[in-house]
Amino acid sequence: MQRHILLVGMVAASGCASFPQPLTANQLAQYRSAPAVVAYLGQADASAAVCDLGSVGPHLVVVDQDLREALAGGLREGKIPPAVWRDCVTNIVRGRDHEGASSMLDAVSDTYRALLTDAHVETSASWQERLVAAHDVLANRPLGVNPHALSLATLRSELQRVLAGGPGPVARSNGEDLRTVLDLERGVLRGTTVDLPGLDDLARKGDETTLRRAADRLPDSKLRDEARRRVIRLHIDASPFAEVRAGAAAVEQLLMTTGNNHVALAEHPPVRGWIEPQAPSPRAVLVRQNPVQQTATLLGLATVDRVRAPALPPPSLRDAIRVELEGIARPVTVCAPPNDLDPSPCLQPQDVALDSPFAFMDGDGLIRFRDNLRAGELIALAGAERLTVPVTVAAKPVATLDWSLRFEAPADLIFDAPTARTDDWHLRARLERSSAGRLVYVVTQANRQSTVVVESVDAGAFHIVSQGARGFDGSDGEPGSNGWDGLAGQDASCPSSNGSDGGNGSDGSNGAPGGDGGDGSNGGNVLVDVACPDRACADLAALAAKTIISRGGAGGHGGHGGRGGSGGRGAFGGHGTTCTDSEGNTSWLSAGFDGTSGAIGRNGPDGRPGKDGAPGRVLVRAGE
Secondary structure, eight states: OOOOOOBTTOOSOOTTOOOOSSOOHHHHTTOOOHHHHHHHHTSTTOOGGGGOTTOSSSOBSOOOHHHHHHHHHHHHTTOSOHHHHHHHHHHHHTSSOHHHHHHHHHHHHHHHHHHHTOGGGGTOHHHHHHHHHHHHHHHTSOTTOOOOHHHHHHHHHHHHHHHHTOOOHHHHHHHHHHHHHHHHTTTEETTEEOOHHHHHHHHHTTOHHHHHHHHHHOSOHHHHHHHHHHHHHHHHHTOSOHHHHHTHHHHHHHHHHHSSEEOOTTTSOEEEEEEOTTSOOOSEEEEEEETTTTEEEEEEESOOSSSOOOBOOOOBHHHHEEEEETTOSSOBOBOOOGGGOOOSEEBOGGGEEEOOSSEEEOTTSBEEEOSOBOHHHHHHHHTOSEEEEEEEETTEEEEEEEEEEEEOOOOOEEEEOOSSOOSSEEEEEEEEEOTTSOEEEEEEETTEEEEEEEOGGGGGGOOEEEEOOOOOOOOOOOOOOOOOOOOOOOOOBTTTBOOOOOOOOOOOOOOOOOOOOOOOOOOOEEEEEEEOTTSOOHHHHHHHHHHEEEEOOOOOOOOOOOOOOOOOOOOOOOOOEEEEOTTSOEEEEOOOOOOOOOOOOOOOOOOOOOOOOOOOOEEEEEEO
16 A cells, blocks of 8 residues: 555645754644654644644544654654644544544553653653653543554553563653552552442542542543542532532532533622733744735744744643633633533633634634744734734633744845836835834735735844846857777788888867857846934835845856867787798897877867846835
8 A cells, every 4th residue: 555644725745855944833734754743743833633634633643553653753852742642642542533543642652652661751840741642642532442453452461571570660650650550540540449448438538539530540530430420529528619619519510510610700790810920931932024925923932032943842822821700719721621621610712702803712722823924914913013912801801911922034035127228117115114113015016916014123234136047158169079099900911011110180169159148137226215204204214125026137148168079099010020030140120119109189169157147226215
């Protein structure tokens, strides 16, 4: 069977291509390789949603052996952050293809066994995170979805061997927990069949970890529910909310039904809210522009300085926001995931919204920044000193997220001028300063507009260029032909013929001249309108004159002259010889002279370089 990975919307094979950084989920749809998936998941801002086989966005459609091996290697080699890897593989395992899920779990089992027995896992935090990621996939997989029988038997056997051998504390803790999971799936705990008295005993001991495992892994659904109830009761008893403890029975039933204690906002409307000052969040948002595609991506950064910094993982709104509600004694936040069984009063995600075109909250309560801003949105963002995002609860503003905002310095914007001379304007550019002090360039070429925003401190290094085409290079001259070799002389022969001279080689011919390089074409004409309503625009006009330019194309190189032909080799003269007559007298017959080699032909002259094209006109007008 042919191995392949398909992504919705893919348009081209990537082979061994390098990938843009950052590689967005939309860009990922352009590639067809397992390395592209690993490269995407290796980024700080990657979303494991691309591994969700039921996602409406770009996602994996077929998971084959190439991808399974690439993902396993990505975890072992530290190329993919363990949490992202775990979420990606979990999405694959929870997909619609049962056979594919089992094959994925086979690869995870092999990876887990390798990590569990590696010495690094006892001393390295990063290796421990990798082991925990593989452990979580195996321990929390859907009931009934298992590795293939042989792989599962090998995993059980390896756990038994490792635990019997006295492993270190990290390997022991993980190995014993996974063994507990595998035993509970058969309805057994520490060699005893699990029943209600056994669950009560775990609750009395406060053993939430084992109760949770029982709630997730027991084959009997009624026993799973009973284990879940006992976890909820432990949480209710420990809740800081008096109303939770007072209404324990009702809260228990709500958590059994929905997994959280969400508040009815019609009964408990919001009073006020705030953002926790120590909540994990970006300190700055960077705008990275793609002037060619006329899009921009927002990235959350950990620092506000101008040194390029890596993007942060998306922050959680649940960690950041606190809201006071009428009738609730303590502030609440967004509901925890249902599996947390948190009895605290909380806000449903659909009751909380980010009132901004530049950020949104996903289904997990994470704050996501847009990666597909268009030109109009870019101009609107250019006028903001900071990125402020109001947070609403039940459509009522309660708090504001606030980040520093800066635009990454873009590369020069270069437009190819028409090759034919024309007096028309090749480019029309408009330059104005936004209310936040940034420079906004809108460049029109024919029917296409390009918008670029530049921070004031970067303005002197950014250029817009109408660039003439470079002239063609002249062709190289043909090499001269080689001369003919001379004919060898005849050897002397008795009684009286001396050796004859070798023939001279003929001269090589001269190389042909190289062709002349073509002239570069002229730069196009540029009309620049500097908008300055206050008419104090001398500095802006001077900047435009310096950085919006027309440049002629360089002349092409002249072709190299052809190499002269080699002269033919002179031939050897005939050999001399000694003759003896009938009376015994000897005589010497002389050898012939060697022929001379022909002369090497002259190299042809190089062609002349083409002339550089002239710049076009640049007219800067200042006004309204």
